[in-house]
Amino acid sequence: MTEGIVIVGSSLAGLRSAEQLRNQGWEGAITLVGEEPYLPYNRPPLSKQAMVDARTLSVEDLHETVALGLKPRLGEIDWRLGRRAVSSDMANRRITLDDGQALDYDGLVIATGLRSRSLPVSGGESQRYCIRHLDDTWRLAQVLTPGCRVTIAGAGFIGCELAATATRLGCQVNVIDAAPAPLVNVMGATFADGLLQYHQRHGVSFHLDTRIAEIGEDDQGTLQRVSLSNGVSIDTDILVEAIGSQPNTEWLDGNGIDITDGVHCRSDMSLPAHGNVIAVGDIACFSNPLFDEVCRRIEHWNIAVETAKKGAVTLLANLGETPRTRPEDTKPIVPSFWSDQFDIKIQGIGLPAIADSAVPLDGDLHQGFSDGSPFAMGYYRAGRLTGIISIHGEKKQLDYRNRLLDALQTADTAINVAPTPTNTTGMA
Ligand SMILES: Cc1cc2nc3c(=O)[nH]c(=O)nc-3n(C[C@H](O)[C@H](O)[C@H](O)COP(=O)(O)OP(=O)(O)OC[C@H]3O[C@@H](n4cnc5c(N)ncnc54)[C@H](O)[C@@H]3O)c2cc1C
Structure with missing residues (x-):
């Protein structure tokens, strides 16, 4: 007797997979295994409003605000929360949990996401923080008091969002990154420079093109300062590591599957040698025929939702069921993201990071960052639109999506040629 479909990872991608399996007609057993003790919750608020709320709420009450x-x-689900999958045997369709229990499955959903990476420098361990889980946010929020000197390693989305939140809470914030501007790999140099100046106007200090070389502590091991490779030393009370994440794949070792960067799967989310196994969400490394043949992991909220949709159809079809949607009728996945920093909402669609040039599409960049008027940048690879990033562009997202899909799905060069292809703005 098997557990039917076992989903490992009880966060967004795991929960959406369970919902989609039910939507597609699966009435059999679903077991959801999750390492965290909480029912599924939303991660995006963890670096934003939840960080503010956490200062006055218990962790249980905080969970309610983000659940x-x-x-x-969903019907009946066999929840196994607070339990970690420690190994798997795909040949025999079995996983083992950290309490020694084995679960046999017909279908397996891999949704174990990511964990935060740490700096390869030791020191001040008790004053070091990251933001991935609810508990991380609650713990960090307790020390974000006015005047607290906060050093953030990493000027990516989470680092920038936290910089904005902590500044609003009255902290003194320094952000350090090896890149020349925040989010430059995603937005290109011009947009990223606008974002840098916007943060600076709000009081955030940046140390760019440099790295943390040393972490200074006192005799008790309490964090005192960080020393940078450019010779600058910053006195600090806490250090937040926001330098990226790594996939939770250890429990998949020994199956002969490709886990070099997340779980390599087909564009229908199934694993090449195991049709009864799918990977979804942040951990899935897949190619998207809308763009090219390159496999990528994409760490956006909408990818968890869309891969769960596609994966559920694939899994049921591969298990010999008849899903309500035929696999060939599933829609292409269009990546999208948002990020809230101070008073701006950055919204992106497509894959701007693969572009080689960027050209303004709508509005004026500096006005967008100063008076709240909409601005959008188009990102092109070899003259073809691959992504659009906007600020204050909430009302135009549908237009941008249609414009991008037109460009990606047509060979019409009139649509695809960038307006001023020579105007590169620091993209790769
Ligand atoms: C602070 C923060 C802010 C974000 N903000 C935004 C945003 O503004 N916009 C946006 O588009 N995206 C944002 N994201 C990204 C978005 O939240 C993720 O893309 C999404 O959470 C991915 O969901 P997932 O289920 O694939 O993985 P995860 O959310 O990482 O969940 C994986 C789950 O699996 C569990 N797990 C791991 N290993 C095991 C195991 N061996 N056994 C059992 N369980 C296991 C983990 O504990 C976790 O609960 C943000 C992410 C973070 C961390």
Whole structure:
């Protein structure tokens, strides 16, 4: 007797997979295994509003503010929360949990996401923080008091969002990154420079083109300062490591599958040698025919939702069921993201990071960052639009999506040629 479909990872991608399996007609057993003790919750608020709320709430009450709703159509789920999968045997369709229990499955959903990476420098361990889980946010929020000197390693999305939140809470914030501007790999130099100046106007200090070389502590091991490779030393009370994440794949070792960067899967989310196994969400490394044949992991909220949709159809079809949607009728996945920093919402669609040039599409960049008027940048690879990033562009997202899909799905060069292809703005 098997557990039916076993989903490992009880966060967004795991929960959405369970919902989609039910939507597609699966009435059999679903077991959801999750390392965290909480029912599924939303991570995006963890670096934003939840960080503010956490200062006055218990961790349980904080969970209620970010919990993902459990829809009635989920039906019966065998929840195994606070349990970690420690190994798997795909040949024999079995996983083992950290309490020694074995679960046999017909279908397996891999949704174990990522964990934060740490700096390869030791020191001040008790004053070092990261933001991936609810508990991380609650713990960090307790020390974000006015005047607290906060050093953030990493000027990516999470680092920039935290810089904005901590500054608003009255902290003195220094952000350090090896790149020349925040989010430059995603937005290109011009947009990233606008973002840098915007943060600076709000009081955030940046140390760019440099790295943390040393972490200074006192005799008790309490963090005192960080020393940078450019010779600068910053006195600090806490250090937040926001330098990226690594996939939780250890429990998949020994199956002969490609886990060099997340879980390599087909564009229908199934694993090449195991049709009854799918990977979804942040951990899935897949190619997207809308763009090219290159496999990528994409760490966006909408990827967890869309891969769960596609994966559920694939898994049921591969298990010999008849899903309500035929696999060939599933829609292409269009990556999208948002990020809230101070008073701006950055929204992106497509894959701007693969572009080689960037050209303004709408509005004026500096006005966008100063008076709240909409601005959008188009990102082109070999003259073809691959992504659009906007600020204050909430009302135009549907237009941008249609414009991008037109460009990606047509060979019409009139649509695809960048308006001023020579105007590169620091993209790769
Ligand atoms: C602070 C923060 C802010 C974000 N903000 C935004 C945003 O503004 N916009 C946006 O588009 N995206 C944002 N994201 C990204 C978005 O939240 C993720 O893309 C999404 O959470 C991915 O969901 P997932 O289920 O694939 O993985 P995860 O959310 O990482 O969940 C994986 C789950 O699996 C569990 N797990 C791991 N290993 C095991 C194991 N061996 N056994 C059992 N369980 C295991 C983990 O504990 C975790 O609960 C943010 C992410 C973070 C961390």
